[in-house]
Amino acid sequence: MADGAGDRLDLPAGYRVGDWELAGPIGAGSWGVVHAARGVADGTRAAVKFLPTQLLPPGQRESMAQLVRREVRFSLETRHPNVVRTREVLTVHDADRPDLDGATALVMDRADHSLQELLATRPREGPAPREDAARILAGVSAGLAHIHTRGWVHGDLKPGNVLLTGDGEVWLGDFGLTVELEGTHAYVPPLGSLDHVPPEWWSDREGGHSVVRPTADIWAFGILAHQVLTGGLHPFPGSTPRARALGAQAYARGNAELRLDNSIPARWRELIADCLKPDHASRAALDAEQLAARVRELRGPGAAGRRPFGRGRAGRRGRRPATGGRGRRLTIAAAAVTVPLVAAGSMVLLRDDDRRPPSASGGPGAAPSVDGAIRADSDVPRKLRPVITKAALQCAEEEVTPAFLAAMLKAESGFDANARRPETDEYGIAMWTPSVFKGWARDGDHDGDKSYMSPPDAISAMSHFVCWLDQQYKKEGMREDLPALMAAGYRTSSRTVIETGGVPARVRSHVDRVERYLREYTR
Numbered sequence: 001m002a003d004g005a006g007d008r009l010d011l012p013a014g015y016r017v018g019d020w021e022l023a024g025p026i027g028a029g030s031w032g033v034v035h036a037a038r039g040v041a042d043g044t045r046a047a048v049k050f051l052p053t054q055l056l057p058p059g060q061r062e063s064m065a066q067l068v069r070r071e072v073r074f075s076l077e078t079r080h081p082n083v084v085r086t087r088e089v090l091t092v093h094d095a096d097r098p099d100l101d102g103a104t105a106l107v108m109d110r111a112d113h114s115l116q117e118l119l120a121t122r123p124r125e126g127p128a129p130r131e132d133a134a135r136i137l138a139g140v141s142a143g144l145a146h147i148h149t150r151g152w153v154h155g156d157l158k159p160g161n162v163l164l165t166g167d168g169e170v171w172l173g174d175f176g177l178t179v180e181l182e183g184t185h186a187y188v189p190p191l192g193s194l195d196h197v198p199p200e201w202w203s204d205r206e207g208g209h210s211v212v213r214p215t216a217d218i219w220a221f222g223i224l225a226h227q228v229l230t231g232g233l234h235p236f237p238g239s240t241p242r243a244r245a246l247g248a249q250a251y252a253r254g255n256a257e258l259r260l261d262n263s264i265p266a267r268w269r270e271l272i273a274d275c276l277k278p279d280h281a282s283r284a285a286l287d288a289e290q291l292a293a294r295v296r297e298l299r300g301p302g303a304a305g306r307r308p309f310g311r312g313r314a315g316r317r318g319r320r321p322a323t324g325g326r327g328r329r330l331t332i333a334a335a336a337v338t339v340p341l342v343a344a345g346s347m348v349l350l351r352d353d354d355r356r357p358p359s360a361s362g363g364p365g366a367a368p369s370v371d372g373a374i375r376a377d378s379d380v381p382r383k384l385r386p387v388i389t390k391a392a393l394q395c396a397e398e399e400v401t402p403a404f405l406a407a408m409l410k411a412e413s414g415f416d417a418n419a420r421r422p423e424t425d426e427y428g429i430a431m432w433t434p435s436v437f438k439g440w441a442r443d444g445d446h447d448g449d450k451s452y453m454s455p456p457d458a459i460s461a462m463s464h465f466v467c468w469l470d471q472q473y474k475k476e477g478m479r480e481d482l483p484a485l486m487a488a489g490y491r492t493s494s495r496t497v498i499e500t501g502g503v504p505a506r507v508r509s510h511v512d513r514v515e516r517y518l519r520e521y522t523r
Helices: 056-076 114-119 133-149 214-230 240-250 265-274 288-299 308-316 380-391 402-413 433-440 457-474 482-491 494-502 505-521
Strands: 020-028 032-037 045-051 086-091 103-107 163-164 170-172 187-188 209-212
Touching: 020 045, 114 163, 114 214, 133 163, 133 170, 133 214, 133 288, 214 265, 214 288, 240 433, 265 288, 380 402, 380 457, 402 457, 402 482, 402 505, 433 457, 457 482, 457 494, 482 494, 482 505
Parallel strands: none
Antiparallel strands: 020 032, 032 045, 045 103, 086 103, 163 170, 187 209
16 A cells, blocks of 8 residues: 555445445555445445545656556456456545545455455464365466456455455455556556565566566466465565565575475475466466466366365375385476476475375374484473474475474473573574574464464474575585584574584584484484
């Protein structure tokens, strides 16, 4: 929302706009405000979006007026089952309300909730795909294909702009940043959701405007699909939209790898990886019609990826690994999946969720039978063992095992969830510095959703961080004593370890403790 132009509209229930009576605010769009409404004559449910420009500073007014005209034209021209319908466009005339007089009002069909509202209710204990995930993604991709074939780009695809009805309809909504292409691209003001725009959005500017292409929607669909298939997890680490955007930029530069959540079925991960190619040119190989066709195929009867949506992880517990090794890594060659390495040093990690071996017993605290599992007779608290194991399975690097994370936690805090060292600003079971934790916490669209004092959150973030450290060292050719290097990097930084060429002397005793615990905890 631009400078709060929409949030200054304080309209009472019962306010009339044409033949519609307002019932109260229900949300905000790109820069407008939306009210629930009913038809005066027949009680038809609707949503009225107000698009005021008169309160904006002169420098912004013309740009926003252009957006209004564009959104109105798009809304009136586009008709599709997966695009929210605009019933009529009104101009408000109310001399007693200068904040509203002259505003444009779009009267649209009203959904029951947004996808973001549903994802916000996801369980905190781990990824949990919605039972209707495939149906939602099929609707989104079909709507996207329709608007792309008509020469438009949505420009702000995210869970908050996917609308759902009680009878199963899926609509794309909020077209405040939708733009009609001028050839292969178009220009929009630098607005949008920071953690859903593609990496090139930050640098591809002209005349103060951002260049937008259809591939921007393809990228955003990849982000959204990851969120839907995990119950809200963003594929890039960070507890704020800006932190996640920085993670995406690091990936696009080849400084980080794409880490898709292990709970997502393999064929869906392949599709998401194609959507999240690091640059426009490589994403252009997948257009919206092809995307919609692949989603339809994945949704179809018997397609890989359909089974987990009904029963979550429980539907996969009995499947054993198809190959040897750790039982939780999928090499690209073995899976017959081709993922081009587009950016220098960049590699997409695809891990097979069906390669997660079952627990030896169904009881609490039972550890999966994988290499690096925690010894049953160790002092690792039993209630933490499944949490640690789940966190380790987030990383495809073979050195990041449950036993290694347990050794790290023992050395950092002695498994004390309330540990704290205020003098060094370190807290919790993983002894996170709060500002650093924010960059590695994995969550959905809600800032502050994770806590460094929560053992599951802290341990999950630790796994992501040491996994990244492992990858950085391997890029530098440092493949010996990786557990020691990861423990040292956690206490210092990757750069310090790389520049030292090994474990810095000042953390040698700490690293020795981690290595001792690792030997004790490994079967």
